[in-house]
Amino acid sequence: MxxxxxxxxxxxxxxxxxxxxxxxxxxxxxxxxxxxxxxxxxxxxxxxxxxxxxxxxVGSTIKTDRDKLQINLDVQHFTPEEISVKTADGYIVIEGQHEEKQDEHGYVTRHFKRRYALPEGCKPETVESRLSSDGVLTVIAPKSSQSKDERAVPITHTGPVRRKQHDDDQINGNAEEETKSPQKKRKR
Known part of the structure; x- marks a missing residue:
């Protein structure tokens, strides 16, 4: 239904x-x-x-891939001064408005406002916008790579393992305990 x-x-x-x-x-x-x-x-x-x-x-297209978010918006009826692109509260806000104008058919006024969510890991200060000569506004929000705090920690090799010496100490320690045990029994 x-x-x-x-x-x-x-x-x-x-x-x-x-x-x-x-x-x-x-x-x-x-x-x-x-x-x-x-x-x-x-x-x-x-x-x-x-x-x-x-x-x-060609009003509006949104392309998202692993590197960036790209928004193409047809704003041919607006001059560059009438268009604003802002980032606020995790959104890209694109707004266009021009005052009421009179033409041969009457009065015309235009206004639009669009909000697009910023992708995860995208910094608002990296958002850039371009306006082409044919009136297409392109807004690009690059996604940051993985965490830059992450780094590979090298492993250094120090030499042979001291396992043999450790085994010898255990054997000697057990032998000492066995020798002490009979002495303790004699003292009683």
Whole structure:
């Protein structure tokens, strides 16, 4: 039952929430209106129609490997002064906001805020960010290597083991005890 909304998701129109406000239109956007007509939708379920939108979506990608966490975020609608990257309480916080502007359609204001958990062993002061000329913000959080306090302790060889001498002492000690025992018996 829990999968039913997921499976039937393509049977409902998604006009409002699929809009990318302020973005250019692509040919896929025009085809979506044709496919979304009720007569066409009722005949076939087409989960493939969302693949084109997913392929061109470069909004946010996160890559994690054993060396680093890398976040790529599309911030092409913001100037570098309107974007901030901070580390706070074990999180990377990326925020972008620009003031209300008027364009030919009315007023536009944009704001986003994303938080990503820092990986274990990552120091907040090692996080770095870069903004490309095409508006992709890349944030890299390198993971520190294993503990730097750990080191290999060399083993030095000192020479032959003194086990033979230790055995001789035990033998001599036992012999002395045996010789003392009879003397103690005589004193009584």
């Amino acid at each position: 829990a999968l039913l909304p997921y499976l039937l998701d393509d049977l409902r129109p998604h006009r409002i929430r699929d809009q990318l406000f302020g973005m250019d239109l692509s040919p896929d956007d025009f085809l979506a209106d044709i496919i979304d007509r009720p007569i066409v939708r009722m005949k076939y379920v087409r989960p493939w129609r969302n693949l084109a939108a997913a392929a061109r979506d």
